Amino acid sequence: MTAVAAGAVIEATRAPQPVYAATPPILHYQPSVSAESAGSRLRQLAEVASAAPAPVRPPGTVEHLHSTNWFLNSAVSGGNTTSVVVPQEWRSWRTDDDAGRRIKRALPPTFRSDAERRKWLADGGSVGPSEEVTDYRSGEFRRGWRGAVPADESVRGWLTAAGSEHDAPVQYLEDVAELAGVRLLGPAQRAAALRLLADLPGMTVAGTVVDRAGRTGEAFAMTSDVHGLPTEYTIIIDPRTGVFLGYEEVLTTSAGKLNVPIPAVISYRSYLGAEYTTMPR
Numbered sequence: 001m002t003a004v005a006a007g008a009v010i011e012a013t014r015a016p017q018p019v020y021a022a023t024p025p026i027l028h029y030q031p032s033v034s035a036e037s038a039g040s041r042l043r044q045l046a047e048v049a050s051a052a053p054a055p056v057r058p059p060g061t062v063e064h065l066h067s068t069n070w071f072l073n074s075a076v077s078g079g080n081t082t083s084v085v086v087p088q089e090w091r092s093w094r095t096d097d098d099a100g101r102r103i104k105r106a107l108p109p110t111f112r113s114d115a116e117r118r119k120w121l122a123d124g125g126s127v128g129p130s131e132e133v134t135d136y137r138s139g140e141f142r143r144g145w146r147g148a149v150p151a152d153e154s155v156r157g158w159l160t161a162a163g164s165e166h167d168a169p170v171q172y173l174e175d176v177a178e179l180a181g182v183r184l185l186g187p188a189q190r191a192a193a194l195r196l197l198a199d200l201p202g203m204t205v206a207g208t209v210v211d212r213a214g215r216t217g218e219a220f221a222m223t224s225d226v227h228g229l230p231t232e233y234t235i236i237i238d239p240r241t242g243v244f245l246g247y248e249e250v251l252t253t254s255a256g257k258l259n260v261p262i263p264a265v266i267s268y269r270s271y272l273g274a275e276y277t278t279m280p281r
Contacts, residue, residue, distance in 0.1 A: 022085050022110065024070060024265045027248060029207035029219055038205045038220050042198035045218070049190040049242025057276040063094040063184040066273035068107065068212070072258070072266040085110040092182060093279050098141040101280065104132045142182055149179070151188035156196050168226040169200040170233050177235060177247035177269060184274045190242050197235065211236050211246040212270045229256050231266070246270045 034041070070087040087107045094100040106129060111117040139146070144162030149155065159175045166172055176193050179185070185193065197203060197220065206219035221234040230253045236246040247269040255262055 023072065023260055024085055024087075024110075024212075024268060026250060026263060026265055027209050027211065029209045031207045032205050032218075034205075036205070038203040039198040041205060041218070042194050042203070042220060045237055045239065045242045046191040046194035046198065048239070049187050049194055052187045052190075052241050052243075054186050055184065055274075055276060060278060061276040062096075062100065062279050063092075064273070064275050064277040065092045065094075065182055065184065065271075066090070067181045068270045068272065069181070070265075070268050072260070072264075090181065092141075093277070094141050094183070095138075095279070097138045098136070098146060099138045100136050100141045102134045102136070104134075106130045145179070145183070149183055149185060149189045149192075151186070151192050153192065153195070155189075155192045168224055169202055170222050170224040170226055172196060172200055173203075173222065173233050173235060176244075177233075180244040180247070180271055181269050184276070185244075187242075190244070193244075194237070194242060206234055209236060212268060213245070213272060215245055217245045223252060229254055229258075232263075244271055 036044075067090045068087055069090055070085060086109045089105040089107055090102065091105075092100060092102040108129075109117075145159070146161075150158045156172065159172065159179070160166060166175075176197060179193065200222065202222040202224070204221055206221040208216060209219045210216055215238065217236040218239050219234050219236045221232050223230060223232045225231070229251055232248075232250045232252050234248040234250070235244065236248070237243070238245050248265060249267045251258070251260065251262060251264045251266055253262065255264065258264075258266075260266070
């Protein structure tokens with residue numbers, strides 16, 4: 001999993017008692033009324049995805065993805081802490097030869113109190129937008145994931161072609177979550193990704209949920225400590241189309257040295273759009 005600098009920005013203060021870092025609210029999942037297993041339901045959603053219409057690609061267009069994302073970036077210090085949640089809006093454009101552009105735009109910070117907002121501004125923090133633009137030459141857009149995304153069971157090996165096979169099943173879930181945010185997946189490709197998830201041991205039905213963009217989806221999760229702390233990894237899917245809506249990571253039992261409450265969201269992705277369009281100039 002790739003860490004980025006956006007997230008909970010934390011700086012030391014002189015107050016004697018620690019204060020938890022600000023984190024996004026936890027989504028509320030409603031239990032499923034069906035007794036189906038996660039694998040069975042994910043295979044049904046793969047069939048739904050397969051039957052969806054393929055996106056039309058006009059000549060001269062590229063893959064354009066749009067999402068909002070937040071990742072916890074925590075600094076551990078001996079005193080009190082001040083923190084803000086700074087989500088980012090991501091837009092990317094990718095050509096068939098893996099060139100392209102990505103724009104990361106900082107969205108307005110979320111504060112727990114007016115006092116934190118005043119402290120943030122007094123210390124030079126900004127509440128206005130900022131942008132980071134990165135251009136990629138041919139072959140650079142996403143090293144390791146080259147060419148077309150497979151539309152069959154070979155997607156499992158394709159995801160790890162640049163390295164070794166994953167040690168933990170949840171790492172394939174992480175890959176699918178990242179893939180959904182950087183590549184335009186057609187119906188057959190979404191179906192292949194869903195069948196991969198269906199075959200992962202430990203996947204469970206989390207229930208139905210309204211995601212961070214206000215959309216209703218079905219959620220599937222697994223818990224793992226592969227990265228050190230027990231964490232629940234959840235993918236949210238549109239039951240009408242098989243489209244990936246979002247992805248969440250939540251610490252479940254221990255924060256370790258991180259200054260967050262339990263449970264705590266430590267990252268999320270909200271997939272807002274995927275279409276073919278022209279490359280921006």
